Amino acid sequence: MTPATLFDKIWDSHVVRSIEGGPDVLYIDRHFIHEVTSPQAFDGLRTRGITVFRPGKTTATADHNIPTKEQELPIKDELSLKQVETLNHNCSEFGIEYFGINHPKNGIVHVVGPELGYTLPGTTIVCGDSHTSTHGAFGAIAFGIGTSEVEMVLASQCVLQPKPKKLKITVNGSLQKGVTAKDIILYIISKISAGGATGYFVEYCGTAIEALSMEGRMTICNMSIEMGARGGLIAPDLTTYEYLNRIHSVESRPDFKSLLLRWRSLKSDEGCVFDRELVFDASKIRPMITFGTNPGMGMAIDDTIPGAESQGEGKASFLKSIDYMGFKPGEKILGHPIDYVFLGSCTNGRIEDLRAFSQFVKGRKKAPGVTALIVPGSKRVEQQAIREGLDKVLKDAGFELRQPGCSSCLAMNEDKIPAGKYAVSTSNRNFEGRQGPGSRTLLASPLTAAASAITGKITDPADLLNN
Amino acid sequence: MLKVKFNILESTCVPLPLENTDTDQIIPARFLSATSREGFGENLFRDWRYDKTGNKNEEFVLNNPKFRGEILVAGKNFGCGSSREHAVWAIADYGFRAVVSSFFADIFRNNSLNNGLLPVVVPEEFLKRLLAMIREFPDTKVRIDLEKQDLILLPTGESLKFEINPYKKECLLKGLDDIDYLLNIKEMITAYEFRNSLRQ
Numbered sequence: 001m002t003p004a005t006l007f008d009k010i011w012d013s014h015v016v017r018s019i020e021g022g023p024d025v026l027y028i029d030r031h032f033i034h035e036v037t038s039p040q041a042f043d044g045l046r047t048r049g050i051t052v053f054r055p056g057k058t059t060a061t062a063d064h065n066i067p068t069k070e071q072e073l074p075i076k077d078e079l080s081l082k083q084v085e086t087l088n089h090n091c092s093e094f095g096i097e098y099f100g101i102n103h104p105k106n107g108i109v110h111v112v113g114p115e116l117g118y119t120l121p122g123t124t125i126v127c128g129d130s131h132t133s134t135h136g137a138f139g140a141i142a143f144g145i146g147t148s149e150v151e152m153v154l155a156s157q158c159v160l161q162p163k164p165k166k167l168k169i170t171v172n173g174s175l176q177k178g179v180t181a182k183d184i185i186l187y188i189i190s191k192i193s194a195g196g197a198t199g200y201f202v203e204y205c206g207t208a209i210e211a212l213s214m215e216g217r218m219t220i221c222n223m224s225i226e227m228g229a230r231g232g233l234i235a236p237d238l239t240t241y242e243y244l245n246r247i248h249s250v251e252s253r254p255d256f257k258s259l260l261l262r263w264r265s266l267k268s269d270e271g272c273v274f275d276r277e278l279v280f281d282a283s284k285i286r287p288m289i290t291f292g293t294n295p296g297m298g299m300a301i302d303d304t305i306p307g308a309e310s311q312g313e314g315k316a317s318f319l320k321s322i323d324y325m326g327f328k329p330g331e332k333i334l335g336h337p338i339d340y341v342f343l344g345s346c347t348n349g350r351i352e353d354l355r356a357f358s359q360f361v362k363g364r365k366k367a368p369g370v371t372a373l374i375v376p377g378s379k380r381v382e383q384q385a386i387r388e389g390l391d392k393v394l395k396d397a398g399f400e401l402r403q404p405g406c407s408s409c410l411a412m413n414e415d416k417i418p419a420g421k422y423a424v425s426t427s428n429r430n431f432e433g434r435q436g437p438g439s440r441t442l443l444a445s446p447l448t449a450a451a452s453a454i455t456g457k458i459t460d461p462a463d464l465l466n467n
Numbered sequence: 468m469l470k471v472k473f474n475i476l477e478s479t480c481v482p483l484p485l486e487n488t489d490t491d492q493i494i495p496a497r498f499l500s501a502t503s504r505e506g507f508g509e510n511l512f513r514d515w516r517y518d519k520t521g522n523k524n525e526e527f528v529l530n531n532p533k534f535r536g537e538i539l540v541a542g543k544n545f546g547c548g549s550s551r552e553h554a555v556w557a558i559a560d561y562g563f564r565a566v567v568s569s570f571f572a573d574i575f576r577n578n579s580l581n582n583g584l585l586p587v588v589v590p591e592e593f594l595k596r597l598l599a600m601i602r603e604f605p606d607t608k609v610r611i612d613l614e615k616q617d618l619i620l621l622p623t624g625e626s627l628k629f630e631i632n633p634y635k636k637e638c639l640l641k642g643l644d645d646i647d648y649l650l651n652i653k654e655m656i657t658a659y660e661f662r663n664s665l666r667q
Contacts, residue, residue, distance in 0.1 A: 022634025
């Protein structure tokens, strides 16, 4: 048997048929849907006069377009309300499990999936959302798809996909104080660039990756798409099994023990070949911040923005980006005043992120000029935060715990950052206008967000940790 | 279900040399609340076409009457970012039938192929020359022949071959739908499910 990568093992075992000179027909074990990318897919089914092939394998949640306050009241925005109602109606009609707003299992789709125990090693998972790569943290092949492909999966439980190439990213070493999983992935993207891994599926390994909790691993895999990769995965290990065991003792899946036996083979074999390999030293990574308008434009928080001449062919785009952000080439942005802080999103909206943020701000006060949006990734995260008293810690420090949703990450709802304002954000994209027309996003970790919320300026969390 | 077919396209071009144009620029998130596929063309590059007060931004290429056409010529890594297929619907609804670039983001390329919008990859050096030619001669016409996989610069006759997946090419030429294909192999899918359940 030729040594195979974990990616190959999972992909090859899910191919129903390989089309000559074309894509593979890939069977999908779990399909997640939400209100923004599904309406047209269901309409497509109706037009064809067909139904959902395997309704039990699709799970729906409302997350992108919903408010994060007063969720008990009807949604005010007409279009948002219509989209959410459309999803509700579609799920009813086609017999699909749906966790709507206010449901105890509601939340951001990539936070909810693992919570429900649906995200499992060795499976294929898709969703009409590019951050589906998050689920790769469990050793699954998970990737984002477009609405036409959502329709494909609903109709046949399969998707047509060309098999990507394989990229191995190894991160070894120990993290410095104040440096987190978010900083690792921002660092990697800054070295590879926003399109650097296009055409590849990543496997992350190395001691620094293995040392991460499942939530830290989800943060890493989540942002695989931001370097252009199809997705990213991490081989399951004891950390994975312990997490799943906790979830499953609650959900009590009967065949868990036999699955556990199968999962032990889910790792890349000795001597297997990747198409490309990169190695990084975790001990060199500092708290990161982005300064431009794509996630690859990041640097250590106390570093200087590169000069325009270093950009070669990309000089014009670079200057446009820096200008949009109100920065200058060669500028140091540590200490720059900020206006907003957003803790949340499928990247950093889980209980460990809320704990880290709360622990940091405990006994301190939010800077008066800063508006903060603290958004839990799901109802479960929200409830757990309340049980742990984090909402009180946050309140004492001048912060308010909101209700779950994608919120300011893409600002489809009213949680928009106004034009010209700087937002330190634990989300995943800093494109022009991403958080609201004219808004200026600075991507960072929850610790950096907490430190900056306290001082009202871009702040290295390590500085405040020493006090 | 037949979709739009693509065979030969001969048209002038609209140049967008910027690199890393992401799908948030192509169609901002606030326009994703629609529940149908229509009408997205109006909001294509909305925040680049119009300023904050809703006035046309004369500097932006789509507002420049010199440049018209069904072919968009774009800088590398076009369509990066969110998987929103709405970006492709907006480009197609506006009137484009093909996008030419040296590099496309994966999901965007897949979405384009699934909607009859042809993504054509050309070498970086050729792209630079093409953009320069269009800027100097806005009525430059390009011919794209999908069957032959040829892109021809009509003023000079220079032609190059472009890559496209043979299956996708067939679908585009015949107006075939991926879902029809999948529905036709339902038995194979059920057989796979059965084999897999035996393995557990």
